[in-house]
Amino acid sequence: MTQGLEMRSVSKFYNAGSEKITALDRVSVKVEPGEFVAVVGPSGSGKTTFLSIAGALLKPSEGEVILNGQNIAALPDRQLSDIRLREIGFIMQASNLVPYLNVLDQLLVVKRMAGKVTSADKAFAVELLAELGLDKRMKNYPEELSGGEKQRVAIARSLMNDPGVILADEPTASLDTKRAHEVVSLIARAVRTRRKAAIMVTHDERLLSYCDKVYRMEDGKLSQMEPEPVRIS
Amino acid sequence: MFLALKEMRHSRTRFVMIGIILVLVSWLVFILSGLGNGLADLAASTFKNMAADYVVYQKGSKASMSKSLLSGELKADLLAMPSVEAASPMGIIMGSAVKESGDPEENKVDIALVGIEPGSFLEPAVTEGTGLDAGEPNFAIVNETMKNEGFGLGDTIILDGAPASLTIVGFVKNQTYNHVPSVFIPIETWRELAFAAPGSDKGLKDPVNAIMLQGKNIDPDAVSQRLPGTETVTRAQAIQGIAGYKEETGTIFMMLGFLFVISAFIVGVFFYVFTMQKSNQFGIMKAIGAKNGFLGKAVIAQVFVLSLISIAIGILLTFGTAAVLPKGMPFKLETNWVIAYSLVLLAIALLSSLVSVRTIVKIDPLKALGRVES
DSSP, X not given: OOOSEEEEEEEEEEEETTEEEEEEEEEEEEEOTTOEEEEEOOTTSSHHHHHHHHTTSSOOSEEEEEETTEEOTTOOHXXXXXXXXXXXXXXXXXXXXXXXXXXXXXXXXXXXXXXXOOHHHHHHHHHHHHHTTOTTOTTOOGGGSOHHHHHHHHHHHHHTTOOSEEEEESTTTTOOHHHHHHHHXXXXXXXXXXXXXXXXEESOGGGGGGOSEEEEEETTEEEEOOOOOOOOO | OXXXXXXXXXXXXXXXXXXXXXXXXXXXXHHHHHHHHHHHHXXXXXXXXXXXXXXXXXXXXXXXXXXXXXXXXXXXXXXXXXXXXXXXXXXXEEEEEEEXXXXXTOOEEEEEEEXXXXXXXTSOOEEEXXXXXXXXXXXXXXXXGGGGGTOXXXXXXXXXXXXXXXXXXXXXXXXXXXXXXXXXXXXXXHHHHHTOSTTTTTTOSSEESEEEEEOTTOOHHHHHHHSTTEEXXXXXXXXXXXXXXXXXXXXXXXXXXXXXXXXXXXXXXXXXXXXXXXXXXXXHHHHTTOOHHHHHHHHHHHHHHHHHHHHHHHHHHHHHHHHHSOTTSOOOXXXXXXXXXXXXXXXXXXXXXXXXXXXXXXOOXXXXXXXXXX
């Protein structure tokens, strides 16, 4: 069984009036556990569609999406929601936390969605938060956190269910350079130590050095870019 | 429950505000129901507490005592009918009473003079004093609210505009008719008062307003057929026939109905708007794997908790109100009705929250991706 995420010749079409728009054009990509992949490209190039399909939020028109050996391209919505819950960790743009939950509960709610919260879950949440330097902020609400802290909570939340795949959608969109580096390096570290297959969609080319592979998305086509000169992160 | 309670604690102000509206609505519902009960009792408690199953009226009287006039001789015919276990005549006229005190400016009190056969099943049990006596035409047993007007055992009531006086020999409980206290007197005495004017009895022998029947298996249609010129109705229909009764209770029920509809919209609209405001948040939660059921349950739990607390406060306020209402106010809370209306309010709130649940189901988790929130 292949671990990680693989997309085989995935296309997505939209109908806009009489026109058929190709948002994704036969995209193939493979991300192994422990691998951190970046997808860059101008807006409108299909990055979000790509991430939505990879994240089981959208079904492809054609092609296969293989998550931990299972083709999820044609599963019904209810099962997709289960896949998202158990197999995928999302890190979204800033302020995607639930406003009325404190930092610890942001993580535990993921477990609640799946059923019960055990004391082991609680210990794991505390451990994750400590790892991300949030041990002092566990009882704080999102409104009391800085942008960088919020994103660190989001990283911890994405890891909470121990998913196979981590998907990050512009995780640094609202952060300054210093915080952006901090957040992406934390994602990179978690991906490697916890052996996750990770894809980050970003505009920010300064952050690509943290990634193992970089793909460029243009007009729905995905192509691998030449690796940048290696920099020690 | 987890999400629901956390959110309610976090957004206390908005939940408290909607809670206050619900408290006021439920408070009003309970007060109206209390008033409705009180009024209905005041209008008809003599009939409601009467040990009769069926009432025989004159045909065409539409189950109204004041419109009906029958001969008391029908009693014998009725008793001969199958399933009729007991029959006893009754007559009611409205009047006013003055306490005999020698003071010409003594207050008058409205009363309903109810003529019955002493000792019959129509005579209510006294809570104080003795019952009627067939040999004492001037004995009367009266509703205990007359005590508030200064009447006591042994007092003499002078009937305003009639050459008669009565002696209070006993008090009874919950006996009112047409919103005034009932005064039970022997039927012969009642006849003298009711038909004082010559010819007003239309030549009937022993005229009465109606004859009450006991017997669970009486067929009212058969009775009406066997005795031409009569119509037999159930006690419940007789209560409906009391002048103004339907109109009065109908008004209260209409107001209650409106309140239920209003509360449905208040809860429904509030949670709908609230859900719309949070659609992005719901989208994110769906993206990270929350099922519709998980989020829907949170909304329903909030509505449940909010309604339950509001209704409970409404009940407390209602009992508080009942305690400070003036004594003469027709207000009667019945636990059964309070429970029933609470359940109706709760059910309506929960039903109206389903609109929000539907909205949640429709929210696309894709909302979570690719947009920078403002």
